[in-house]
Amino acid sequence: MSTAVAIVATALVVVALVFFAAGTAGVLRFPDVYNRLHAVTKADNVGLGFLILALVITSPSALIAAKHIAIWIFALITSTTACHLIARAALQRGIEPWRPR
Amino acid sequence: MSSVEIYGAAAALSFGLAVYGAIAARPVIHKLVSLNVMGASVFLLLVAASARPPAAPDPVPHAMVITGIVVTVAATGYAVALIRRMEWERGSGVLPEDAAPGGAASEQPGGGGRERGEGGAPEAENAAEGPTEEGRSPWPGPPRG
Amino acid sequence: MATEVTGALLALDVVLAVSLVGCAAALVATADVFKATVLFIVFGVMMALVWGRLGAVDVALAEAAIGAGITGALLLGAQTAQPARRRGAAARGREHTFQPATPDDAPVYQPARPSRRVAAALAAAAVAGVVLLALSRVPTRHPGLAPILAPHMPDAGAENPVTVVLLSVRAYDTLLEIVVLLAAVIAAWASAVPAAPKPEPPGALLAAATRVMVPVAVLIGGYLLWRGAAAPGGAFQAGAVIAGAGILAAFAGVELPRRGGAGLIRAGLVAATLVFLGAGAYGPARGEPFLHYRGGAAEGLILVIEVVATLSIALSLVGVFMGRPPPRTPERTGGDDEFG
Numbered sequence: 001m002s003t004a005v006a007i008v009a010t011a012l013v014v015v016a017l018v019f020f021a022a023g024t025a026g027v028l029r030f031p032d033v034y035n036r037l038h039a040v041t042k043a044d045n046v047g048l049g050f051l052i053l054a055l056v057i058t059s060p061s062a063l064i065a066a067k068h069i070a071i072w073i074f075a076l077i078t079s080t081t082a083c084h085l086i087a088r089a090a091l092q093r094g095i096e097p098w099r100p101r
Numbered sequence: 102m103s104s105v106e107i108y109g110a111a112a113a114l115s116f117g118l119a120v121y122g123a124i125a126a127r128p129v130i131h132k133l134v135s136l137n138v139m140g141a142s143v144f145l146l147l148v149a150a151s152a153r154p155p156a157a158p159d160p161v162p163h164a165m166v167i168t169g170i171v172v173t174v175a176a177t178g179y180a181v182a183l184i185r186r187m188e189w190e191r192g193s194g195v196l197p198e199d200a201a202p203g204g205a206a207s208e209q210p211g212g213g214g215r216e217r218g219e220g221g222a223p224e225a226e227n228a229a230e231g232p233t234e235e236g237r238s239p240w241p242g243p244p245r246g
Numbered sequence: 247m248a249t250e251v252t253g254a255l256l257a258l259d260v261v262l263a264v265s266l267v268g269c270a271a272a273l274v275a276t277a278d279v280f281k282a283t284v285l286f287i288v289f290g291v292m293m294a295l296v297w298g299r300l301g302a303v304d305v306a307l308a309e310a311a312i313g314a315g316i317t318g319a320l321l322l323g324a325q326t327a328q329p330a331r332r333r334g335a336a337a338r339g340r341e342h343t344f345q346p347a348t349p350d351d352a353p354v355y356q357p358a359r360p361s362r363r364v365a366a367a368l369a370a371a372a373v374a375g376v377v378l379l380a381l382s383r384v385p386t387r388h389p390g391l392a393p394i395l396a397p398h399m400p401d402a403g404a405e406n407p408v409t410v411v412l413l414s415v416r417a418y419d420t421l422l423e424i425v426v427l428l429a430a431v432i433a434a435w436a437s438a439v440p441a442a443p444k445p446e447p448p449g450a451l452l453a454a455a456t457r458v459m460v461p462v463a464v465l466i467g468g469y470l471l472w473r474g475a476a477a478p479g480g481a482f483q484a485g486a487v488i489a490g491a492g493i494l495a496a497f498a499g500v501e502l503p504r505r506g507g508a509g510l511i512r513a514g515l516v517a518a519t520l521v522f523l524g525a526g527a528y529g530p531a532r533g534e535p536f537l538h539y540r541g542g543a544a545e546g547l548i549l550v551i552e553v554v555a556t557l558s559i560a561l562s563l564v565g566v567f568m569g570r571p572p573p574r575t576p577e578r579t580g581g582d583d584e585f586g
Contacts, residue, residue, distance in 0.1 A: 074462060081455040088449060104259040108296060109381045111263035115270040117374025122274035124366035125358045130324050131279050134286045137317060138270050141293055141309075145266075146377065148300055150384045151391075158301040160407035161391035164416060167308045167408065168423050171482055171559070174312050174320070175430035178566025181324040182434035185569060189439040194279075199358065 005057055012054035019047030032098035033090045041083040048075055109149040116142035127199045129184050133177065140173045259299060266292050277355055283321045290314025303478035304408040307470065311486035316563050319493055323567060326442075403544025405476040412480065413548045417537045421522045424555060428519055431565040438570035448497060456498035463491035471556050475545075481552040485559025492564035508572040511561055518551075518558030525551050 026039020052072040059065040115138055122135030144166040151162040188194050269292060273285035290313040297306035357363065395407060395415060402410040412420045467488040474480030502508065525547045529538035539547050565571075 074459070077455055077458055081451055084451045085448065104256065104299060107256075107259045107263045108300065110378065111266050111296075113374050113377040113381060114267045116377060117370040118267070118270040118274050120373050121366045121370035124369060125363045126274070126282075127358050128279050128355050130321065131282055131355075133324075134279075134282050134321060135274060137286060137313075137321075138273065138289060141289070141313060142270075144305070145293065145296065146381070148297070148302055148305065150381060152300055153386070153388075153390060154301075156390070157392065159390040159392050161395060161411055161416075163302045163305050164408050164411035165419075166302070166305050167412065167480075167482055168419050170305070170308045170312050171423055172426050174317050174563065175427045175566065177317055178320055178563075179430045179433045181320050182437045182566070182569050184324055185439050186437045195355070 009054040009058045012050045012057075016047045016050035016054065019043045019050065023047065033095060034087055034097050037083050037087055041079050045076055045079060048072060103154070105149050105152045105154065108145055112142045112145035112149060116146070128194045129187065129196060130181075130194060133180050133184065136180075137173065137177060140169065144169055255299075262292060262296050262299065266296065277357060279355070280322075280325060283318065283325065286321065287314050287318035290318065304406070304480065304483070307478060307483040308486070311483055311490065312563075315490055316486055316493075316567070319490075320567055323569070398540075401541045401544065403539070403546075403548045404474075406474060406478065406480070408478070409474050409480050409548070412482075413551060414539070414544065417522075417526070420555075421519075421526065421537065424518045424522060424558065427559060427562040428515060431515060431562050434566045434569055435571045441570060448499065452498050456494050456500070460491040460495050463487050463494070467491070467556065467560070471552055474552065475548070481555040482559060485556045486563060488556065488560035489563035489567075492560060493567050496564070496568065502572055508574045511565070511572050514557050514561045515565065516558070518555040521554040522551055 020043065023040045023043030026043060027036045030036045030039055049072055052068050055068045056065040059068060119135045119138035119142060123132050123139065126132050126135055147162050148158075148166055151159045153159075184194065266289065269285050269289040273282040273289065276282050276285070290309060293313060294306045294310040297303070297309055358366075392407075395411065398415050399405075399407065399410060402414040404410050404413065467484040469484075470479035470487060471481060471484035472479075474484070502511075525539065526537040528543065528547060529535050
């Protein structure tokens with residue numbers, strides 16, 4: 001692995017960490033389940049994307065890179081579905097979306 | 102301080118915490134969660150104690166732990182079936198000997214129900230624990246709270 | 247450079263270990279059973295990372311799929327709405343009533359009596375102390391069991407040492423483990439409660455995701471199974487991934503075929519036990535011990551056992567999750583069929 005690739009990969013991981021940190025802060029600080037879901041799924045999907053990108057550019061073969069991308073796509077599908085199901089269950093149980101006072 | 106020692110200590114501490122949970126938690130399902138943590142801690146302890154880096158990891162404990170994980174999920178599945186059965190029969194997820202210190206109405210969704218007679222052993226145990234709300238009133242009571 | 251990497255990894259170890267203990271402490275301390283269950287799933291995922299750090303990739307796969315995934319689903323499933331046979335309901339002439347589990351009327355458990363909590367804390371401290379003491383006296387210079395395994399490796403029929411231990415050297419353990427799974431399914435089904443009313447269909451997005459993810463999960467299961475001969479993976483990890491697909495399909499409302507589905511499931515549940523016993527008889531047929539297969543036939547036998555075991559393990563895990571047998575005649579029981 002050349003130094004340039006290593007620097008780019010490190011930068012991508014740092015960007016990913018920023019998104020993960022933002023998502024975590026959202027889960028801890030946002031007022032209701034819908035806002036928290038928004039924060040965690042959106043930020044974590046993007047963060048995971050950057051992390052996967054860093055792994056792809058450092059992976060030793062195209063096959064391994066393709067597997068990494070497949071992991072990201074499956075994570076997108078499952079986290080979107082899980083987010084939808086949790087929000088739906090919350091709505092069905094009558095949890096009112098938060099409104100600023 | 103090596104990673105093996107760090108994980109060994111973590112396994113011992115998690116095991117101790119889970120022992121507390123298995124004894125002190127009152128809902129049986131909470132005890133079951135604690136028992137699962139105990140099991141995972143034992144597996145971690147086994148692998149950490151057998152690891153001798155930089156030597157290659159020992160595959161025999163790994164295989165034992167995989168066997169253990171599968172047996173644990175089988176036992177947990179059966180325990181979950183028993184807990185559901187108990188809740189269906191008794192209307193409560195708490196064992197009679199773990200009866201609430203101060204009235205258990207809120208722990209029995211929808212007012213709760215129990216198949217045993219009022220003069221049965223569980224009530225006698227409740228009475229022995231002190232004047233609980235459940236022990237005094239004819240049971241099942243009306244929904245409270 | 248090398249020491250910097252070691253230092254960074256050591257920091258990762260400390261963070262993971264502290265997270266593990268923190269999860270254990272939080273899930274024990276909370277009075278909310280749902281929260282404890284979610285923390286247990288987090289604990290399982292952390293554990294999978296720890297297995298990776300300890301070089302136990304086979305165990306990491308099993309922990310993520312079974313320890314966190316299937317066990318988490320089982321524990322959450324135990325807290326969903328279910329019917330309750332109640333005295334009051336019976337008096338009103340109904341066999342059982344529906345007992346909803348919503349945040350508002352979910353039971354709030356009070357802590358145990360102080361005397362019990364003190365006793366539990368003393369027991370926990372004593373156990374943790376003894377384990378730490380024992381751990382400090384584990385001999386650091388021993389060769390482990392790998393040298394005993396090494397002579398069996400060349401003609402065992404697989405290259406992944408964990409697979410060799412599971413399916414050749416200690417095949418007895420694995421046979422009994424599969425019997426334990428089967429026994430758990432039978433016992434769980436024998437104590438089943440009546441099915442809850444069928445919930446409304448969970449929506450188009452879950453159905454669409456299920457159509458994508460179930461084939462993918464089956465494919466990943468097959469991959470794990472095939473790779474397990476030479477690399478981390480194998481029947482248990484594969485079976486757990488496929489079981490996850492089965493649970494997902496059941497959630498999405500996929501139903502069994504009208505005829506024959508229940509019988510096929512029962513046949514699949516016992517298939518691994520029967521095939522494993524049959525493979526075990528290969529040794530006695532050649533004048534060797536039970537479950538003894540080496541050399542030319544070993545690879546084929548291990549492959550057959552693993553394929554059938556994957557099927558049975560997946561069905562068993564879905565079976566205990568469902569908690570009740572599939573109805574033999576769907577025509578008669580009508581809407582009670584929720585075994586997907």
